Amino acid sequence: VSFCQRDKRLRVQVKKQTYCHLKLAALLLDCSLTAARTQEKEIAFSDIRKAKEHLDFVQYRLSESIPTGTQVQLLKTRSDQFYRQRLYQLAKETAEEAFQLASSNRFNTELVTLQERIQFLDVKLEVTKEVTIMKIEDTHSESCCSGTE
16 A cells, blocks of 8 residues: 555545455455355454544545546445455445446446445345344243243
8 A cells, every 4th residue: 555655746645545445345345256256254353443544545545536437346345344254234235336337427337336335234134034034933932831841
């Protein structure tokens, strides 16, 4: 990231810094590729925290100068952060925000992958709801029946 500051042009510095921070966050979240994103794996809390710091830097320190396309990339990576934190609803909402931004700016190359991401997160939400319901039912049936034996 310090390499980005060597260029004298502020616009180039910001562009390089933004790219570096977004890519570092994606690497830490292991979401550089769609196949990696869909795999169930534990990401270390420290890696998620570092990725969040990179995304926060872009969002809050460089935000006034980032182009719309980069904002879409930021939202996609933020969605990955929430996904890795198992905050599926928030991940889906963030992906939907990225989809709306891409759609309104006619970034057609992003639309299919964002739609797939939203559908993937819909499935994750459904599975999570089903598992939660099953756990509640199991707990309920155990507490009801444990006193009869």
